[in-house]
Amino acid sequence: MRVSVEITRRPEIADPEGTTIMRALADLGHRDIEAVRVDRVIHLDVAGDDPDQVRARVEEMCRQLLANPVLEDFRVEVDE
Amino acid sequence: MRTAVVVFPGTNCEKDVVHALTSLGGEAELVWHRETDLSRFDGVILPGGFAHGDYLRTGAIARFSPVMAEVGRMAAAGAPVLGICNGFQVLCEAEMLPGALIANRDLAFICRFVDVEVTDTSTILTRNATLGQRLRLPLNSYQGNWVDPGSDARVTLTYLDNPNGSQGSAAAVSNAAGNVVGVMPHPERASEELLGSGDGLVLLESFLQSLVPA
Numbered sequence: 376m377r378v379s380v381e382i383t384r385r386p387e388i389a390d391p392e393g394t395t396i397m398r399a400l401a402d403l404g405h406r407d408i409e410a411v412r413v414d415r416v417i418h419l420d421v422a423g424d425d426p427d428q429v430r431a432r433v434e435e436m437c438r439q440l441l442a443n444p445v446l447e448d449f450r451v452e453v454d455e
Numbered sequence: 456m457r458t459a460v461v462v463f464p465g466t467n468c469e470k471d472v473v474h475a476l477t478s479l480g481g482e483a484e485l486v487w488h489r490e491t492d493l494s495r496f497d498g499v500i501l502p503g504g505f506a507h508g509d510y511l512r513t514g515a516i517a518r519f520s521p522v523m524a525e526v527g528r529m530a531a532a533g534a535p536v537l538g539i540c541n542g543f544q545v546l547c548e549a550e551m552l553p554g555a556l557i558a559n560r561d562l563a564f565i566c567r568f569v570d571v572e573v574t575d576t577s578t579i580l581t582r583n584a585t586l587g588q589r590l591r592l593p594l595n596s597y598q599g600n601w602v603d604p605g606s607d608a609r610v611t612l613t614y615l616d617n618p619n620g621s622q623g624s625a626a627a628v629s630n631a632a633g634n635v636v637g638v639m640p641h642p643e644r645a646s647e648e649l650l651g652s653g654d655g656l657v658l659l660e661s662f663l664q665s666l667v668p669a
Contacts, residue, residue: 391561443512445554
């Protein structure tokens, strides 16, 4: 099964890359942008045919390794 | 008294650390990250570099290297554990230190001498230093910006000019017991006047004097 994990930085954690991109966009004339955040998506192909089980396993992987609980939240999407 | 200097794939400051410790009369030995027994050592240093390519997040994969279980055991037993630069990032990911390290505020790799001030002298890194003592050390990092929302962490060293945006200007932090410390600038690269500064010596001497037989 194809699984997408979206890892987002918590709102209270600064995102220097997002801020830099926002400034560059402003330089290009896009001055109406209020915030830019750069997040990460990880795609996994997981063996198994029970979407709930696959989701639970991937969520466990997020807690173990894929996301840092100090900085990040995660969202798992399973393509059924 | 022996110090294990851990080498992950991508570590690149291990020989500098061994050289600096040895020149102070310490005994240090390189240990590959797959080692599972550190019982012959009295302390551990995780040196700088790019462990496991810094993939995913700095330190995220190194945290699961086999040696880290032993590093955790020694830390819990009160042995001195020091992470320098990338080693600091590994200790945060391993939750042996509070917080996490993100990209520098201005997204620049910073490679220059910085001035820091000693704010806590009850750690294995600073026991020989004096409170308020100023040290000139080389900083060499892209992900040196320490954050820990709502933190009550013990800050060991602070930057005078906070070059990377670290919370509380922290250049080094410790665990509650003071035996696990992460430091972003490199004391081992300031261990001889020939290198531009000998200010790192007091920190490495502190580490060596904190070693007690396991």
